[in-house]
Amino acid sequence: MKAFNKDIGALGEDISENYLRDLDYKILDKNFRCKCGEIDLIAKYKGFICFIEVKSRYGINFGTPAEAVTSTKQHKIYKTAQFYILQKKLNNSNFRFDVIEVILNNANNDFNINHIKDAFQA
Incomplete structure (x- = not known):
């Protein structure tokens, strides 16, 4: 089951990356x-x-x-983002935290995306 969940997660990330690229987001990093x-x-x-x-x-x-x-997951994301900001020297940038939901349809290869911009605050 855990391997199956990992596959679902990877598929969702690929779908999300393509979705963002289509909207002219520049992907800086993955995982x-x-x-x-x-x-x-x-x-x-x-x-x-x-x-x-x-x-x-x-x-x-x-x-x-x-x-x-x-809230626990949000805190981990925030702490990881702080590390990324320091590592990449991005202190003078504007930041936001988004969530992308990918609802997959097991009857076919269709899916729905819900992009929640500024989903939570640090």
């Missing part, structure tokens, strides 16, 4: 990791550095994907 945690996608768009958490699910029977971005 950025440090001891604090991981950020799925980091992109630049209209003067903002966007730290993006991607959540993928087959349906919403157990809640929306965004509901899985708990």
Whole structure:
């Protein structure tokens, strides 16, 4: 089951990356990791550095994907973003935290995307 979840996550991240590129986001990093945690996608768009958490699910029977971005997860993303900002010397940039929900349809290869911009504050 864990390997299946990882595959769903990777598919959602690929879909999200293509979605963002189509909207003229410049992808700066993917799956950025440090001891604090991981950020799925980091992109630049209209003067903002966007730290993006991607959540993928087959349906919403157990809640929306965004509901899985708990306050604990938000704190880890924030700490990881701080490390990224220091490492890349981006102190003078504007930042935001987005969540992209990818709802996959297991009957076909279709999907829905919900991009929640500025989904939470640091």
